[in-house]
Amino acid sequence: MEPMMESRALIESILFVAETPVTTTELAEVLEVGRTDVEAELEGLADDLAARDAGIVLRRVGGGWRMFARPEAKPYLERFAATEAATRLSPAALETLAVVAYKQPVSRGQVSEIRGVDAERAMQTLERRGLVAEIGRDPGPGQAILYGTTTLFLEKLGLDTLADLPPLADHVPPAEVLDALERPFRPESTSNESTS
16 A cells, blocks of 8 residues: 655645646545645645745635746746647647557558548647657558657657557447458458459
């Protein structure tokens, strides 16, 4: 059994990942402690951050508590926000990344076919970010470039190997449907279908 973290450290962890203000009541319920105890820990955490001149401050806002960057950091945060590292992937890029992760090795054409829209731009973004890379060539006609995910992809998702990806079993159609969807991509299917 893991040792119990201190309440203050747990509160700090929760507030760190929260995207909206967290109420004292919510924290008390999650931590299974009284609201008065949580309130004291919040005040103590705010004082600790201020005392050590931390880069973040804890403030009561919108009926709850939330962490913010110190106001003095604003010019640097604005500069950082303009960098590529600070921008999030678009839904199209995330969908494309999921296709590559689960179907690799896969060509751009296959990704576009699976998504039902052109994936060129999303693939370029993912390559530029170092999340996907060329991993070979299709042995069939045209020898399309095949793509797969990178070590950086695994690092960003906190995975050791691709085997650690969550299973798609609940989201994947039955095998016969998948077979029908994949048939046009198989090199042998074009010659067999043209003779039938």
